[in-house]
Amino acid sequence: MQDEVVLDCLIRGGSVVLPDRVHSVDIGIRDGVIAEISPDIQTSAKRTIDARGLIVMAGAIDAHVHFNEPGLGDWEGFETGSAALAAGGCTAFIDMPLNGMPPTVTVDAMNQKLDAAKAAGVHVDYALWGGLVPTNLDDLEELSDAGVVAFKAFMSSPGDMGEGSFKEVDDIALFEGMKIIARKNKVLAVHAESEEIIVALSEKFEGRKRRTAKDFQEARPLAAELDAVRRVLLFAERTECPLHLVHISSPQAVDIIWEAKLNGVDVTVETCPHYLVFTDEDAERLGALAKCAPPIRGIRERDGLWARIADGKIDFIASDHSPCPPSMKANADDDYFGIWGGISGAQSTLELMFDEGHLERGLPLPALSRLLSEAPARRFGLYPRKGRLAVGFDADIVLVDPDRPRVLQSEELLYRHKQSVYVGRNFRSKVQLTMSRGEIVYTAEEGVGDKRGGQWIRSMPELVRKRLIL
Numbered sequence: 001m002q003d004e005v006v007l008d009c010l011i012r013g014g015s016v017v018l019p020d021r022v023h024s025v026d027i028g029i030r031d032g033v034i035a036e037i038s039p040d041i042q043t044s045a046k047r048t049i050d051a052r053g054l055i056v057m058a059g060a061i062d063a064h065v066h067f068n069e070p071g072l073g074d075w076e077g078f079e080t081g082s083a084a085l086a087a088g089g090c091t092a093f094i095d096m097p098l099n100g101m102p103p104t105v106t107v108d109a110m111n112q113k114l115d116a117a118k119a120a121g122v123h124v125d126y127a128l129w130g131g132l133v134p135t136n137l138d139d140l141e142e143l144s145d146a147g148v149v150a151f152k153a154f155m156s157s158p159g160d161m162g163e164g165s166f167k168e169v170d171d172i173a174l175f176e177g178m179k180i181i182a183r184k185n186k187v188l189a190v191h192a193e194s195e196e197i198i199v200a201l202s203e204k205f206e207g208r209k210r211r212t213a214k215d216f217q218e219a220r221p222l223a224a225e226l227d228a229v230r231r232v233l234l235f236a237e238r239t240e241c242p243l244h245l246v247h248i249s250s251p252q253a254v255d256i257i258w259e260a261k262l263n264g265v266d267v268t269v270e271t272c273p274h275y276l277v278f279t280d281e282d283a284e285r286l287g288a289l290a291k292c293a294p295p296i297r298g299i300r301e302r303d304g305l306w307a308r309i310a311d312g313k314i315d316f317i318a319s320d321h322s323p324c325p326p327s328m329k330a331n332a333d334d335d336y337f338g339i340w341g342g343i344s345g346a347q348s349t350l351e352l353m354f355d356e357g358h359l360e361r362g363l364p365l366p367a368l369s370r371l372l373s374e375a376p377a378r379r380f381g382l383y384p385r386k387g388r389l390a391v392g393f394d395a396d397i398v399l400v401d402p403d404r405p406r407v408l409q410s411e412e413l414l415y416r417h418k419q420s421v422y423v424g425r426n427f428r429s430k431v432q433l434t435m436s437r438g439e440i441v442y443t444a445e446e447g448v449g450d451k452r453g454g455q456w457i458r459s460m461p462e463l464v465r466k467r468l469i470l
């Protein structure tokens with residue numbers, strides 16, 4: 001009898017993170033999808049990966065990155081950004097509609113972004129956000145049909161990126177935009193901080209010789225987040241627009257969102273690693289690299305966010321990777337307000353959450369995998385293709401060594417600019433291998449491959465509006 005090869009790849013002997021448990025099983029892959037999951041698969045395979053001692057998880061899905069192309073590719077690009085994601089165990093991402101030029105607020109701009117992605121080459125699969133700004137209400141429907149998976153708006157200023165910059169919405173544009181997006185059955189994500197409060201409180205610091213990190217925190221208090229969250233939840237209730245709250249920095253906001261959810265509002269909430277691993281004191285010590293909005297809060301907020309994760313009240317975790325050239329983080333000691341606000345960190349999300357969530361705080365791995373993969377996949381219509389290790393799903397898989405301690409060095413980073421707030425931090429876990437639709441895109445030994453086979457994922461409207469909380 002001939003020994004017929006029927007699997008392309010077999011991942012053998014790992015601890016596999018399934019939706020409800022961690023199980024010692026093998027994974028067989030054929031034609032880029034998971035063909036079999038069972039103990040001790042005997043089918044022959046072209047390639048076998050020895051995963052003994054390793055954790056095998058669904059690749060992370062980073063729903064919140066800013067890759068800056070077209071237009072501002074010297075900040076970050078599709079190739080470098082996605083290489084960093086692959087090295088960090090991430091197998092799909094959704095690129096934000098801003099921090100590139102033009103911002104993705106029209107179909108023409110969306111096509112320019114797709115061209116930029118194709119020209120650069122992308123290591124893992126990707127989807128796109130469309131923007132909601134005061135001037136593009138008439139473009140939303142077309143943009144939705146063209147394939148953006150969801151929309152994003154800012155309630156406070158996103159920072160100035162020059163001529164043609166993305167603009168925050170006023171309440172009317174937000175309310176009207178939500179009605180249109182609701183009709184298109186898409187989700188609107190919102191950066192929720194009150195512009196009115198921030199502008200008023202920032203005035204006090206204008207003209208000062210020195211403006212510090214502490215001043216910045218004072219100008220963007222928790223009240224600014226809570227006020228905006230309440231307002232947009234009210235709009236979501238009235239318009240029935242599915243809402244997603246990005247980078248929520250406080251358990252107080254999570255509790256307000258949870259209450260709305262219990263009252264039937266279709267809302268999800270994300271937080272980011274930086275709010276889970278740092279406090280305001282860390283942010284002051286770390287300086288420019290830790291500047292972000294909303295700002296990093298106190299230790300009670302940090303621990304309160306972990307408690308809400310344990311309670312299942314936070315839907316998912318995303319990086320909000322928002323890098324810039326190093327020159328834009330300079331002179332922070334003189335004027336912290338003047339430097340770019342945004343954290344560079346997407347390569348570290350999975351390892352940080354593995355260390356701090358699972359190893360330190362005992363978060364079960366299936367829950368971690370839900371936060372990193374399944375929940376974002378469901379919310380933005382990538383599920384049931386992505387988001388789980390299950391037969392028929394894309395073979396988007398990451399192998400993690402749970403005990404490979406090291407101090408993160410900048411040379412390890414694959415971003416355009418090898419700087420990150422996490423450089424110098426002690427890590428315990430390390431991504432060993434990342435696979436995208438059955439192709440190995442990263443190994444710890446050999447780095448990122450040169451295939452750049454990432455594909456654009458167009459929205460699948462009928463799948464978008466799946467409730468996460470049953």
Ligand SMILES: NC(=O)N[C@H]1NC(=O)NC1=O
Binds near residue numbers: 066098
């Ligand atoms: N424009 C932009 O990316 N802003 C992001 N940076 C940040 O720290 N918070 C944001 O919303």
Ligand SMILES: [Zn+2]
Binds near residue numbers: 191246247293
């Ligand atoms: Zn934001």
Ligand SMILES: [Zn+2]
Binds near residue numbers: 096320321
């Ligand atoms: Zn962002």
